[in-house]
Amino acid sequence: MTRTAIGPQMSEQQDTMSCVPALRTTDLIGRDAELEELSSQLGIRASEGVRTVRAMLVAGDAGVGKTRVLMALRDTALAADWQVVAGHCLDLADSSLPYLPFSEILGRVMADMPDVAARVLEQHPTLARLQPGRRIRSSETASGDQALDRGNVYDAFADLLTAVAVDAPLLVVVEDAHWADESTRDMLSFLFSRPLPGVALVVSYRADDLHRRHPLRRQVAEWMRLRGVDRLQLEPLADDDVRRLVRALRPGTLSEAEYVSIADRAEGNPFFVEELVGAARSGQVPGELADVLLVHLDRLDETTRRVVRIVSVAGRQVSHGLLAAVSDLDATALETALRSAVEAHVLVASRGGTYAFRHALLGEAVYDDLLPGERVRLHADFVSALGEGRAVGTAAELAQHARRADDRPVAIRASMEAGEEALAVGGPSEAATHFLDALELIDTSRTPVTDVDAQALVRRCAEALIAAGRVPKAVKVLRARLATLPADAPDADRGQLLTALASALLLTDTTESPSATAAEAVDLLRGSPPKLLARALFVHAESLGNWRADDARAVALEALDLAERNDLTSLAVELHTTLAGLDPTSGEDAGAGWRSAAERARRAGLIEPELRALYFLGRLHHDRGDLDVAGEVYREVISRSEVGGLAWSPYPAESRLLLAVALTHQGRLDEAVDLLDVTGQDPPMVYEWLFFAHQMLIMIGLRGDTHSKALERLREFWGTDGLTAITAGSAEVMRAAAVPDPAQALAAYDDVVASVVPLWHEWFQARLRLATLVVGTFASAAAHQSADERESARADVDRLMSDAGKVIDFYAPYDASRGPEYRMWVARRAAEHLRWRWLAQVDPPVADELVEAWRAAEESALTYGSVPEIAHARVRLAGVLRAVGDAAGARVAADLAREAAHALRAGPLLAELTAIGSAPAPTTASEVAALTPREGEILALVAEGRSNGEIGKQLFISTKTVSVHVSNVLAKLDAASRTEAAAIARRRGLI
Structure with missing residues (x-):
């Protein structure tokens, strides 16, 4: 008999378990521990300290993955030179055939090992009655050896399995025992109680089908009392494994909300996951799943x-x-x-x-x-x-039932009540949903709803949406309500809606002018109660901002006077926060103004003004290059936002991003990536993709990983969020720079500009950085270009330098906008341009000028404290020094850059150091940590290009153990990658 599974139909591998309905993915996800336990306990794969048993029960709910685990167990057994046979119980209600799975097994043995089968059948003729196609009808009778006496059948089948196992160990699998007939259950009891040399038995069943009166329930309890029988309960998949399964089924980038929805509904059941992924667009329970x-x-x-x-x-x-x-x-x-x-x-x-x-x-x-x-x-x-x-x-329950019962008056009032309850307990997202439901019911009502102030409800809904971070939705709701206002609507109604709209526009990227909208609101509310006018003036002052600081201050002071004269305490606190950033005399004391405003808001119990003041305080320190202090303040914003349930409102969400940016500059890349991980959360889409964009900037731009599809997916959001366009576009430019591919870098730059300019303004500050990175890409490519190609590139480089120059001119009047980061990119721009001229031989600079420029770039990066940019500047400086003959200076710069690049795991930087001919100082034998024999084995396989999984299979150890060994080898060899480790090992004669 060949080492195959047995069944009436066979795949290419000749196994019956692959004839069951095909799974959506062939990968075994989230079941490594269960497979290891089965393999070890059954003795298929020896494992020290694990008790070996002769039989295992595999239990789990329908769809939890029992068959998939058993298929993996089959593959493991075959790889270990075992034989595998399988039989299946079928759901035939009360007319099931006795011994059906064993009849299936017998048929396979007769087909694959006719000699063994014939010998056993000769000894036990009664066994022939179980052959497929020769099952006797219940009305027939037999006598003598031909009678289906249970004792004869049991002994005959035991002898059959023992005979098959003579040449190699045998794994017997019986699936779906919850459908087993009484005879099959009794046969299993016999096999469980009688050890068979070289035979291991696995029986699976659905645990959720075993109600109290199910006959298998009592049988399982009896089996578990037998010596040598154990049970494995397959639990639902963990959330991380569900995420891996979803990605395997639907490659590409899904929103976190989609992941969370599938994970919540599937509850870790792989079959449910597969069905829900297939029906993700409809939101309905798929028909096949519903039937199950x-x-x-x-x-x-x-x-x-x-x-x-x-x-x-x-x-x-x-x-x-x-x-x-x-x-x-x-x-x-x-x-x-x-x-x-x-x-x-x-x-x-x-x-x-x-x-x-x-x-x-x-x-x-x-x-x-x-x-x-x-x-x-x-x-x-x-x-x-x-x-x-x-x-x-609860009001939410009443609202839900009233909506579905089409009781609109009750549903509207209950939805509004539920929204207020949600806001009171820090649930702005839930509150917004309730308010939106109420608005929809009002708008679609066949009769006018006169007992509800729809305009006030719209404004309240917008406040909840903004607090939940869904600012674009708030803008949409407010615009829709303004569009439906009649021409003769009161000025107070229109003015309040415009005030709310301008406030929302300030928090999002838009082509619409918040300042013009706010000014219109002020004009409409001049004759309204002081509370309405003061709020409109406050929003107008915010919209004028630092670009028109004098006008903004005058408007804010007018609003503050109104607020204080009319005891509008909360509005007065917000205005003090606004004025803290507009005080022309603050100078170095600006930070004290923001801190004072935050403490005033906290004393008044006003969380949103407090968050706004702290956010601007963090930005102030960030812009000054005080990254540690800025990080502390950003963390304070995040922490305080959790108290009020405002974690995804604009200021805390942006503080989280800016904290990640600060950590990135400090070289703490892993911390930044983890901070922006929204796994298991439900963030607004704008922040989910913005966070993901920065993660890709780290993984692709700085570390050189390849996630091209991720960047392509991010392009969908460039036109609605300028920061996402800049961050993802920077990653694209840096990826092109690593090749180098100046055409691709320039195309990405142009696309970012085309996306951001309509949302912001033409000379946005990040344009300086982007243009500089593209000039650097042209410089890196110049050494490999022809004279014609260099001359052709000249126009593009001139345009980029002009663009960056116009940004510098634009910000020249604004001292506060020209902090150390800005100055770092100004210095880097000059150095990259000189490097291009030098390498392209277009009006090349003298050596001293070139070296001085890169020394200045290094110094400006050091002043700001950006670890990645310091490393970049030193790599380029090392190349320049080596080219001008300063080998000692080049080695110092390169060694410093290499140390940082290894710490950052910055593949592109290490590759550039290799390309310019820089190598680390020779290491003496005493400085090299000795590899253990196991590490030597693994290093040899790594050099052959084997994956961790392949190495684990070859050495019979877990993938996780291989990963630990590989990490140790990289550390001992001071290698940043597996490829570099292999190269070092060959150079030192380690392999």
């Missing part, structure tokens, strides 16, 4: 099914009291039905007296299966119970 889920209801009586349908209408969970108020059952009947649903693994009961579906998707499937009229009637019953006080519930 609804099977759980088939074994319930009608009363229990009715209660389960009521629970599906209730939502995620429902209290016993609310169920009792809605259902028409007496207490005993309700409790009996609930007990049946719990015992059947449909519902789970909590200690708090609530019930929920065991799988949330089952609840969705049950709800989707209701008739439309049935849903409306049941929701109306919930509205009645909650509205009349017959059961305790």
